[in-house]
Amino acid sequence: MSFGEDTWEMCLFNVKDGFLEGVVRGYxxxxxxxxxxxxxxxxxxxxxxxxxxxxxxxxxxLANEPSPMHTTSLVDxxxxxLVADWRYLRENAGEPLGRxxxxxxxxxxxxxxxxxxxxxxxxxxxxxxxxxxxxxxxxDAIASLAVAQNMRDLYRLVLVDTPLAPYFSDNLTSEDLDExxxxxxxxxxxxxxxxxxxxxxxxxxxxxxxxxxELLSFEADRRALNITLNSIGTExxxxxxRKLYANxxxxxxxxxxxxxxxxxFDQIRAAMEKCPPYQAIFSRLGLGETQMLDKILYEEEVRxxxxxxxxxxxxxxxxxxxxxxxxxxxxxxxxxECVAQDQxxxxxxxIVFTF
Amino acid sequence: MSSQNRYTVTPTVSVxxxxxxxxxxxxxxxxxxxxxxxxxxxxxxxxxxxxxxTKEEMGKVMKASFFSLAQAKYSSxxxxxxxxxxxxxxSVKVRASQDNVAGVKLPKFESVKEGGGAVDSKLGxxxxxxxxxxxxxxxxxxxxxxxxxxxxxxLQTAFLTLDEAIKTxxxxxxxxxxxxxxxxxxxxxxxxxxxxxxxxxxxxxLKKVQGNKxxxxxxxxxxxxxxxxxxxxxxxxxxxxxxxxxxxxxxxxQGDILGVQDADIIF
Amino acid sequence: xAAPATGEGSLLAMIVDADTATGLLLTGVGxxxxxxxxxxxxxxxxxxxxxxxxAFKEFTSREDVAVLLINQVIAGMIRHLLDAYNKPVPAxxxxxxxxxxxxxxxxxxxxxxxxxxxxx
Numbered sequence: 001m002s003f004g005e006d007t008w009e010m011c012l013f014n015v016k017d018g019f020l021e022g023v024v025r026g027y028x029x030x031x032x033x034x035x036x037x038x039x040x041x042x043x044x045x046x047x048x049x050x051x052x053x054x055x056x057x058x059x060x061x062l063a064n065e066p067s068p069m070h071t072t073s074l075v076d077x078x079x080x081x082l083v084a085d086w087r088y089l090r091e092n093a094g095e096p097l098g099r100x101x102x103x104x105x106x107x108x109x110x111x112x113x114x115x116x117x118x119x120x121x122x123x124x125x126x127x128x129x130x131x132x133x134x135x136x137x138x139x140d141a142i143a144s145l146a147v148a149q150n151m152r153d154l155y156r157l158v159l160v161d162t163p164l165a166p167y168f169s170d171n172l173t174s175e176d177l178d179e180x181x182x183x184x185x186x187x188x189x190x191x192x193x194x195x196x197x198x199x200x201x202x203x204x205x206x207x208x209x210x211x212x213x214e215l216l217s218f219e220a221d222r223r224a225l226n227i228t229l230n231s232i233g234t235e236x237x238x239x240x241x242r243k244l245y246a247n248x249x250x251x252x253x254x255x256x257x258x259x260x261x262x263x264x265f266d267q268i269r270a271a272m273e274k275c276p277p278y279q280a281i282f283s284r285l286g287l288g289e290t291q292m293l294d295k296i297l298y299e300e301e302v303r304x305x306x307x308x309x310x311x312x313x314x315x316x317x318x319x320x321x322x323x324x325x326x327x328x329x330x331x332x333x334x335x336x337e338c339v340a341q342d343q344x345x346x347x348x349x350x351i352v353f354t355f
Numbered sequence: 356m357s358s359q360n361r362y363t364v365t366p367t368v369s370v371x372x373x374x375x376x377x378x379x380x381x382x383x384x385x386x387x388x389x390x391x392x393x394x395x396x397x398x399x400x401x402x403x404x405x406x407x408x409t410k411e412e413m414g415k416v417m418k419a420s421f422f423s424l425a426q427a428k429y430s431s432x433x434x435x436x437x438x439x440x441x442x443x444x445x446s447v448k449v450r451a452s453q454d455n456v457a458g459v460k461l462p463k464f465e466s467v468k469e470g471g472g473a474v475d476s477k478l479g480x481x482x483x484x485x486x487x488x489x490x491x492x493x494x495x496x497x498x499x500x501x502x503x504x505x506x507x508x509x510l511q512t513a514f515l516t517l518d519e520a521i522k523t524x525x526x527x528x529x530x531x532x533x534x535x536x537x538x539x540x541x542x543x544x545x546x547x548x549x550x551x552x553x554x555x556x557x558x559x560x561l562k563k564v565q566g567n568k569x570x571x572x573x574x575x576x577x578x579x580x581x582x583x584x585x586x587x588x589x590x591x592x593x594x595x596x597x598x599x600x601x602x603x604x605x606x607x608x609q610g611d612i613l614g615v616q617d618a619d620i621i622f
Numbered sequence: 623x624a625a626p627a628t629g630e631g632s633l634l635a636m637i638v639d640a641d642t643a644t645g646l647l648l649t650g651v652g653x654x655x656x657x658x659x660x661x662x663x664x665x666x667x668x669x670x671x672x673x674x675x676x677a678f679k680e681f682t683s684r685e686d687v688a689v690l691l692i693n694q695v696i697a698g699m700i701r702h703l704l705d706a707y708n709k710p711v712p713a714x715x716x717x718x719x720x721x722x723x724x725x726x727x728x729x730x731x732x733x734x735x736x737x738x739x740x741x742x
Binding site for chain 2: 653714
């Protein structure tokens with residue numbers, strides 16, 4: 001039975017999605033290598049970094065950047081490269097790949113909607129707000145959100161005009177929009193999104209379901225860990241905390257129950273170490289080195305993302321490409337910050353090597 | 356001693372006393388102000404040294420803070436809009452108090468954290484999904500930067516206020532030393548001179564009167580002598596002659612005493 | 623001369639770039655009152671010099687502001703106003719920005735300090 005399904009998948013995948021898979025693998029080849037990073041670390045100024053990046057896939061996007069460079073403009077230029085790639089993929093995608101690609105960007109969309117909602121609350125200029133939005137999370141109707149006069153209108157508009165409508169209608173009321181802490185709102189939406197995404201990849205099934213299931217459960221667990229870690233000592237109660245955990249992942253449900261009651265880092269660690277894959281991660285973390293946790297988690301994610309390229313005929317490569325590119329942009333930002341702030345001794349702390 | 360650089364006063368003994376009083380006051384005031392200027396200067400130097408130190412430290416602390424901001428951005432993406440939109444009521448404020456240095460009030464600032472610097476509920480959950488720890492680190496780092504900045508602000512204000520105060524004090528010291536005191540001294544000298552002048556005139560007048568009296572007396576004596584001679588010729592003028600001579604002698608003596616006493620001063 | 627020593631304290635005002643603002647506002651110094659009047663101005667490439675000057679004049683004349691923080695780079699743009707400014711309160715502080723480390727030789731006040739320090 002399963003053999004049959006796999007065979008069909010192999011036969012039919014290329015009919016619809018083979019071209020884009022080829023394209024995305026080509027894009028992946030353009031990601032910076034370890035040698036590139038080593039060279040970037042040698043740069044003395046932002047201009048050097050720009051010059052070096054001009055020789056990579058980022059070239060066309062950096063060519064017209066005026067000097068002097070700033071870290072933000074550098075990062076913006078790199079983001080434009082990712083956005084351009086992504087648009088191309090999206091425009092050429094059939095179903096259900098197009099839907100999958102949309103799902104990948106919902107995370108950014110949540111950020112954008114939250115940004116617009118808070119901005120509107122503070123009566124900021126719409127145009128200004130739209131400029132600040134992450135281009136990956138844009139959708140056609142986003143500007144219409146800003147015409148809302150009050151919270152009720154806004155809530156209605158969000159429901160009508162955004163793809164995020166189900167996440168809102170299931171989890172938030174119009175009163176919440178006004179009263180709820182913005183971060184709680186963001187994470188509530190994100191949780192709904194992750195659950196929905198996981199259900200979607202499960203429906204797609206096959207290799208995609210398998211690969212993406214793994215990636216998403218890591219993402220869900222990482223969020224659970226971060227939420228726990230960051231909510232220690234804040235007004236967020238245990239129940240609130242539990243509500244923000246996604247309903248899947250390796251930690252679900254027992255690990256999450258333990259995380260929900262954890263009060264300090266050691267308890268979190270104990271809860272996480274019951275799960276073998278995370279035990280390996282935490283064993284790399286010395287005592288009291290919470291600072292490095294982010295980087296180790298990024299590294300683990302990158303490792304998993306790269307593994308997706310080992311298999312063929314699945315959608316995970318698209319998700320992985322976006323994530324890897326984002327990590328790369330983060331790396332570039334880090335290098336640029338270190339160079340700009342004259343902290344080159346710290347430069348190695350932030351780079352997650354991809355290839 | 357130019358006669359312009361003095362107060363226009365009537366040169367009398369009582370005015371002299373007043374002027375002497377004012378001079379004493381000015382001298383005292385001068386020395387007090389001088390002390391104040393010294394005290395201010397000392398404080399000023401201290402502050403200068405501290406400003407230079409603190410400014411340099413501020414450069415370092417800010418650099419570290421910016422780096423922690425970069426770390427936070429690395430962990431949680433761009434969170435600045437969330438921060439900008441979370442601004443509501445300030446929880447960190449500056450309290451101004453006053454410090455007194457030799458009568459100069461120096462404004463002093465102190466940063467005050469409402470709720471003892473506890474994490475603000477709105478900002479406390481920033482980066483809940485990712486990187487919140489780093490953001491809190493960054494917040495702490497900037498918090499110490501703010502403390503330093505406020506300290507620096509208070510030093511800098513003290514610097515400007517003291518600078519102004521020292522200038523004023525120095526102006527006063529100089530005014531006392533170079534304008535008021537010489538003018539008073541001149542006035543006193545002038546009054547003394549005038550008084551002496553008056554005295555000399557008085558003496559001259561006395562002298563003149565005395566001379567006149569003498570002349571009169573001599574004339575009278577001569578007349579008497581004539582009369583006496585005439586009387587002697589008549590045989591009865593001896594007694595009158597004796598008393599007249601004695602009076603004249605007495606007056607002569609008085610004049611001599613005055614003359615001897617003042618000889619060295621007047622002539 | 624000195625700011626009234628009120629119980630609730632005065633504000634720190636800021637004319638700074640986006641990065642500095644992020645850090646400083648994170649600490650909770652920001653304030654936006656009912657009339658949407660903020661105690662900070664975030665300067666980017668699009669902010670005009672006139673807007674900065676206006677903000678400077680507003681902050682230096684507001685009574686509830688005790689300290690004004692300004693990025694050195696931005697201070698350089700309105701140097702003429704800073705040099706002409708001589709009130710002790712609000713105190714103006716030039717602070718470094720992320721891209722430009724602190725340069726003491728440009729600081730209006732520190733220049734005076736150094737001059738006197740060298741002299742004394």
